[in-house]
Amino acid sequence: MPLSSWHAAARAAFTGALEAGHPRAVTTQAMARLDDAPTYIIAIGKAAAAMAQAVRDTGCTAPGIVVTHDEGFAEIDNMRCFASAHPVPDARGLAASEAVIRAANELGADDHLLLLISGGGSALLPAPTDGVTLEDKMALNAALLASGLDIHAMNAVRRLFSRLKGGRLARLAVPARITQFLLSDVPGDRLESIASGPAVCDPVPLEQVLVMIADHALDRLDVVARMVARIAEGTADLPLREGDPALRLVDTHLLASNDLCRTAATTSLAAHFADAARLDLPDLAGDAATLARSLARS
Known part of the structure; x- marks a missing residue:
């Protein structure tokens, strides 16, 4: 899979997670x-x-x-x-x-x-x-x-x-x-x-x-x-x-919730990767901005 496709899949998963938990939409x-x-x-x-x-x-x-x-x-x-x-x-x-x-x-x-x-x-x-x-x-x-x-x-x-x-x-x-x-x-x-x-x-x-x-x-x-x-x-x-x-x-x-957003991300990834449904995503706790910077560096 070309790098551009990886980027598109990641962006779609991220967007799907955000939409699943969007305050205005769910309310x-x-x-x-x-x-x-x-x-x-x-x-x-x-x-x-x-x-x-x-x-x-x-x-x-x-x-x-x-x-x-x-x-x-x-x-x-x-x-x-x-x-x-x-x-x-x-x-x-x-x-x-x-x-x-x-x-x-x-x-x-x-x-x-x-x-x-x-x-x-x-x-x-x-x-x-x-x-x-x-x-x-x-x-x-x-x-x-x-x-x-x-x-x-x-x-x-x-x-x-x-x-x-x-x-x-x-x-x-x-x-x-x-x-x-x-x-x-x-x-x-x-x-x-x-x-x-x-x-x-x-x-x-x-x-x-x-x-x-x-x-x-x-x-x-x-x-x-x-x-x-x-x-x-x-x-x-x-x-x-x-x-x-x-x-x-x-x-x-x-x-x-976090779980609902993660499920949306996993569902999105499953459209691109056969093993996505078996992803074991860890629970992360702490300040959101600090964790985001840590994830970006990794």
Whole structure:
């Protein structure tokens, strides 16, 4: 096969993978399957603006809130749009968190909340719990990023310190119905790790999280030591667990993921190479830009 054909096959596989996970495309497709129009929209994550615009493009005019990073920021009609910091939160994220909390609290039994969740939401919406400051959250995030813990473990710790993560956003929105569209950026597509699961239960045992905290000396931070003490006292507001009544109102749809994109790439390659279907593609975890440079060099 000539080199030009190899290049064409690689480009087609790359394009196929991108199209399989394109935020606007998959959100548009999901909206076509939605039975009831939403009355309010909350979009959180690095793809939040793209997903919200896709909803707008379907003719839905419901008001809402968009929280995304600086690079993805865009104004959307009839929505309050916030730019926030990633990967370490800042005061803008705190303001966005307060807006989301107020909006969720105002929903009633006749409301249908559409959540558009993508990666990055953990930092974009810090929403510190009672007794925790933004500076505490910033220090915790920096310590987690330096700890060597994987994304699932980091988010398990983060969920202890939030008013929104670990199903708490769903609890705030009761009695409204919730439909959530998720774009996964985490290995294994564990729902509780996508933006730290604002509308899903936390399946990680509390004892396991406490062991991770101790093993990585995270309790050297005052905020973590205080949380561990509150847990021991039984006064901490913990993430929601499976079976919580608030989560019965949530209908979850995973729209795109790394696995779906890899499948699209493999399918494209199979049109050119007989052995493509048997490719064993490894899971890669880390900063996307750093990994991209590493792959390009290889």
